[in-house]
Amino acid sequence: MQENRNSTNRPTEAITNLAILAANFRSIKEFIGGSVNYMAVVKANAYGHGAVRCAEALEAAGIDWFAVAIAEEALDLRAAGIKKPILCLGGVWPGQAETLIRNNITPTVFTVEIAELIHSTAKAIGQRVDIHLKIDTGMGRVGIQLAELGDFLDHLKTLPFLNVDGMMTHFAVADDPEQDPFTEQQLAAFHDAVELARSKGFQPKHIDAANSPGAFTHPASRLGMVRLGGVLYGLVDDILPKNTPIPNIKPVLSLTTRIAQVKTIPAGATVGYGRTFTAEAETVVATIPIGYNDGYRRAFSNKARAIVAGKYANVVGKVSMDWVSLDMTGIAGVKPGDKVVLIGSDGELSIRTEELSQIAETISYEITCGLSSRITRRYFDGDSLLHL
Ligand SMILES: *Cc1c(COP(=O)(O)O)cnc(C)c1O
Numbered sequence: 155m156q157e158n159r160n161s162t163n164r165p166t167e168a169i170t171n172l173a174i175l176a177a178n179f180r181s182i183k184e185f186i187g188g189s190v191n192y193m194a195v196v197k198a199n200a201y202g203h204g205a206v207r208c209a210e211a212l213e214a215a216g217i218d219w220f221a222v223a224i225a226e227e228a229l230d231l232r233a234a235g236i237k238k239p240i241l242c243l244g245g246v247w248p249g250q251a252e253t254l255i256r257n258n259i260t261p262t263v264f265t266v267e268i269a270e271l272i273h274s275t276a277k278a279i280g281q282r283v284d285i286h287l288k289i290d291t292g293m294g295r296v297g298i299q300l301a302e303l304g305d306f307l308d309h310l311k312t313l314p315f316l317n318v319d320g321m322m323t324h325f326a327v328a329d330d331p332e333q334d335p336f337t338e339q340q341l342a343a344f345h346d347a348v349e350l351a352r353s354k355g356f357q358p359k360h361i362d363a364a365n366s367p368g369a370f371t372h373p374a375s376r377l378g379m380v381r382l383g384g385v386l387y388g389l390v391d392d393i394l395p396k397n398t399p400i401p402n403i404k405p406v407l408s409l410t411t412r413i414a415q416v417k418t419i420p421a422g423a424t425v426g427y428g429r430t431f432t433a434e435a436e437t438v439v440a441t442i443p444i445g446y447n448d449g450y451r452r453a454f455s456n457k458a459r460a461i462v463a464g465k466y467a468n469v470v471g472k473v474s475m476d477w478v479s480l481d482m483t484g485i486a487g488v489k490p491g492d493k494v495v496l497i498g499s500d501g502e503l504s505i506r507t508e509e510l511s512q513i514a515e516t517i518s519y520e521i522t523c524g525l526s527s528r529i530t531r532r533y534f535d536g537d538s539l540l541h542l
Pocket residue numbers: 195197243323324364365366367381382383384385393
């Protein structure tokens with residue numbers, strides 16, 4: 155992860171509130187109960203929230219497992235001193251097996267090639283290695299198909315340096331109540347897969363299926379462990395169906411900047427590329443140092459809003475690579491250096507990531523994941539605001 159040169163950066167900052175992250179985890183654990191294990195999914199830099207700091211906060215709060223997408227992400231966590239088990243969801247590529255094994259990172263296995271790669275490396279090192287098997291019950295992405303599972307398990311019997319420590323599957327539509335029968339079918343198929351493995355003498359300790367929507371809308375899918383991403387970060391509106399009963403979960407991320415310039419433009423003047431905004435009357439416009447290269451999407455042009463001096467201010471004109479302009483109508487006395495909230499709350503007002511994802515016709519995950527390394531990262535730990 156690239157470190158920012160904070161002392162020289164412009165004031166465009168993504169702030170991750172680690173106290174809220176830990177509180178979200180505690181609320182969820184109280185709601186679902188302590189009989190299941192909790193795996194925090196911190197792939198993609200914790201959905202853009204900063205994987206190392208988030209993992210440290212969740213480890214201190216008592217999380218049981220972490221999941222990452224790729225080997226590099228797992229190694230970053232180990233290098234930072236994370237001790238809990240880490241599941242690497244994204245397969246293993248030639249050259250990665252030894253580092254994963256030596257850093258005690260659990261690979262997800264879904265092809266014979268991956269099984270053999272890990273086995274030959276484990277054998278060479280002389281160490282038996284835990285693996286989790288991923289079963290495709292309907293996602294149609296990576297995972298062992300049920301029809302092939304018997305042969306796959308028989309093949310695993312010839313690979314004595316592998317230990318099947320877990321089995322998992324992943325839901326395609328757990329967030330869509332209209333497709334609940336499909337999710338139930340996936341869960342039933344997964345039970346069949348686990349039963350088949352047990353009948354062949356495997357004894358997986360961890361059996362897991364539920365992502366965020368699964369854990370809240372299909373309690374039967376909680377099994378031995380839930381794998382939670384979005385809800386931990388407080389991203390819920392477009393992740394869980396409307397009216398899903400949930401505990402108190404708050405957004406973890408804020409995005410703020412400061413005004414670079416304030417100007418008054420006459421009636422008829424336009425703002426930005428393409429002249430898509432025309433002032434109907436004399437208008438005060440404030441320009442802020444953020445743009446689509448920071449992950450503040452071009453789709454927000456003329457549609458998103460910010461909070462300035464306790465009031466909402468509309469984005470006017472096209473979002474450009476490095477600049478966004480805001481209409482200051484009704485907001486008196488703003489000047490360069492004044493604070494602007496793009497995601498987060500200020501007093502009574504708030505802008506959720508889900509508001510922005512709806513404008514961009516995507517999901518909130520894509521907005522937080524898309525915040526670029528050009529943005530300064532800060533972490534609030536409850537007592538103090540910390541730079542990266
Ligand atoms: C990303 C991911 C999750 C977490 O999903 P959320 O919707 O963020 O809870 C769980 N399991 C797997 C396999 C994933 O890839």
